[in-house]
Amino acid sequence: MSEPAPISVSFEFFPPKTEEMEKTLWESITRLAPMTPEFVSVTYGAGGSTRERTHATVKRILAETSLTPAAHLTCVAATRGEVDEVIRSYWDAGVRHIVALRGDPLNGIGARYEPHPGGYVNAADLVAGIKRLAGFEVSVSAYPEKHPESPSVAEDIDMLKAKVDAGATRAMTQFFFENDCYFRYLERVRARGIGIPIVPGILPVQNFKQTRAFAERCGAGVPRWLAQRFEGLEEDVATRKLIAAAVAAEQVLGLVEQGVRQFHFYTMNRADLVYAICHLLGLRPATAREAA
Numbered sequence: 001m002s003e004p005a006p007i008s009v010s011f012e013f014f015p016p017k018t019e020e021m022e023k024t025l026w027e028s029i030t031r032l033a034p035m036t037p038e039f040v041s042v043t044y045g046a047g048g049s050t051r052e053r054t055h056a057t058v059k060r061i062l063a064e065t066s067l068t069p070a071a072h073l074t075c076v077a078a079t080r081g082e083v084d085e086v087i088r089s090y091w092d093a094g095v096r097h098i099v100a101l102r103g104d105p106l107n108g109i110g111a112r113y114e115p116h117p118g119g120y121v122n123a124a125d126l127v128a129g130i131k132r133l134a135g136f137e138v139s140v141s142a143y144p145e146k147h148p149e150s151p152s153v154a155e156d157i158d159m160l161k162a163k164v165d166a167g168a169t170r171a172m173t174q175f176f177f178e179n180d181c182y183f184r185y186l187e188r189v190r191a192r193g194i195g196i197p198i199v200p201g202i203l204p205v206q207n208f209k210q211t212r213a214f215a216e217r218c219g220a221g222v223p224r225w226l227a228q229r230f231e232g233l234e235e236d237v238a239t240r241k242l243i244a245a246a247v248a249a250e251q252v253l254g255l256v257e258q259g260v261r262q263f264h265f266y267t268m269n270r271a272d273l274v275y276a277i278c279h280l281l282g283l284r285p286a287t288a289r290e291a292a
């Protein structure tokens, strides 16, 4: 019997707003780097609001670490010319991987999305634009529980197909808590003839209240059992953290049991839980491995 493929991970960070947040981010990057992620991605704020900060963070990762950065990019509220300029500047800086997204409507999730006049109309159009400009690796989003704007899972998967046809070679999913829902989605994606890796996005629940609010906005389900596990722990940070580790451990080990080998972690710029889960997945810091 052949050996299973090695476990591979990627970490998502957001660009910091303050000096203190910058410090936390870099402590987290430094702590997680020895887990040798395939790449680390840096988000792009709603409506392009973090354009400079995303760029600065990605450039610092390139300059100061041996990690491979992936820059998120959206096409909300910008002309093609403006987006193309950002794409070219990433290429010139040495970035070779973009996570291409449409982005949320300018008036917030739930509002009607209007493409910018003269802008890329959706994520598939943006993927095609990036591929036309340079030889980037392009990753995109996927929604096991359907994107809130999408009329059906089938139409959602049509959009994923369009992104793949435009040149995307990996999708990272929105976070989810029921593994069955990921596997059902994966089955439908494969049945549609989409063969790229659909990497599960894992959100360790650092703060349950915040997670529930975020899940509501992005259409991710929060099962009753999850709420029950965090019940009564609002003021008990230490226990919450232990429960969060147990929940995430159960989820990733459940996925591994069914053959999943790639994971994308929403780190929220915090290292502890993600580091522990990576350890549980069998990953060891590069230096410890080399010394062994």
Ligand code: FAD
Binding pocket: 042, 043, 044, 045, 046, 047, 072, 073, 074, 099, 100, 101, 102, 103, 104, 105, 113, 122, 123, 124, 140, 141, 142, 147, 149, 150, 151, 155, 156, 157, 159, 160, 172, 173, 174, 175, 201
């Ligand atoms: P698409 O893949 O283009 O569309 C998603 C679904 O919505 C499709 O199924 C499509 O059918 C449906 N849809 C799209 N447009 C319409 C329409 N006009 N009418 C009806 N249905 C429609 N956001 C950021 O701002 N910055 C980030 O850095 C960022 N990173 C992300 C990373 C990941 C891994 C994920 C999963 C999401 C991320 N997002 C980010 C959120 C994302 O921008 C939003 O979910 C946005 O609403 C959709 O962008 P998309 O590229 O995922 O959409």
